[in-house]
Amino acid sequence: MAKLEGKAALITGGAGGIGVATAETFLKEGASVSLVDLDQAALDEAQKSLQQYGKVITIKANVTDEEDVKRYVKETVDTLGSIDIFFNNAGIEGKVKPIVDQTLEDFNKVLNINVSGMFLGLKHVLPIMSKQESGSVINTSSVAGLMGTPGVAPYVTSKHAVIGLTKNAALEAASYNVRVNSIHPSPVNTRMMRSLEKGFNPEDAEQAKEDQEKQIPLGRYGESQDIANLVLFLASDDSSFISGSQYRIDGGMAAS
Template sequence: MGRLDRKTAVITGGSGGIGKKTAELFLKEGARVCLVDLDENALQVAKEELKGFGDVVTVTSNVTEEDQVRNYVQNTLDAYGTIDIFFNNAGVEGKVAPITEQAVEDLDKVLGVNVRGIFLGLKHVLPVMTKKESGSIINMSSVSGLIGVPGLAPYVASKHGVAGLTKVAALEAASASIRVNSVHPSPVNTRMMRSLEKGYNPKDAEAAREKRTEAIPLARYGESEDIANLVLFLASDESKFITGSQYRVDGGMGAG
């Protein structure tokens, strides 16, 4: 038997590097997975790549729209009858600029996906788990949800917001035996970091990457699998007495 045998998982941001790698690990451990993403083409590519590992369905959804969040929850219930695991993972990085140069529209966009999207996911998945009095929710935050990072005010604010929502949800859901935790990665080798590197240094993104790497004691970016392994642990019964916690997976950045 796998660590997630016969369990059903929903993963938002499911076609991205971390979402897709997490789905692969979940499937290998016996879970059924609903992948949710805004990009329909990327979702289909992800489904094709993952179908050899197990049972996957996809739902195209904008996580900032409540009707669409309600829809991906219902689609999962229609396909599998329940939700045992929710990886609340969808997120955007925003623009690299000082606060004085950040547009309110960009702030609203980042907060919309990274906070409103997390909130709506919790709002509509928690009742499903509460009814059966079990479940594990893993919210995607960032090392930037625990520290300040110059040039990334909207992103930093949003990821601090995820940490706060996680604590509240953990306290509210504990009586139903639902666990809610957040993960806080360092820079990870994904599309998001390529975008941020270009934002930090448009003329030399590689130099920006080297500077970011210098801040990580283990002297490398994380890989999607590094994050997915932690999410798998938090999704499994191995973490059944853990809730309301913030898990760093940051190569030692928090030790300084």
């Protein structure tokens, strides 16, 4: 039997590389999927590529707008019947600048999406899962949530905050048989890293990529499917006794 047979999954940041790869993985394992993103064109493209694998709906929404969050939760439940899996994945990288050159506006923008957006998702999805007394939440953090990275203080700060939210949510939801974990990828071969590479080395983004890969013992970036495989494990009953944990998926970076 497929690992997620009959389950309903909600994915924010659903039109990005990791979101789409995870959606495809979930669909192939028997789940129905709701994709949430702010980019309607990307959502349309994702739905077109994914509908061959199973039932997928798309919802354009701003994860920092509480009314939008309420709406994406309601539309998902109304259409799919429940929310058994919540991949709380939406996030942005911010600008690459030293702390002294970061603006408060840019700092707050990153925290608003990466932290407040995640908080609002938890606030409105957890009651659904608590009522049904089951569910798995996977919050996307980063290796930057476990260490510092010069030049991206807003991003690092936001991804550290995800750990606190994850731990607190795990404790509050445990009595309802709801699990909450966070994942911490190294650089992944997606649009976000293209943006960061350009920020780290505006004159030679390819050199920035090579420099980043040298910091990863396995010698390469992660791929979106690598992340999707971990999220599948945490979403499935294979991880039924795991909650409140931080999962690094970093090509060996933690060992160095």
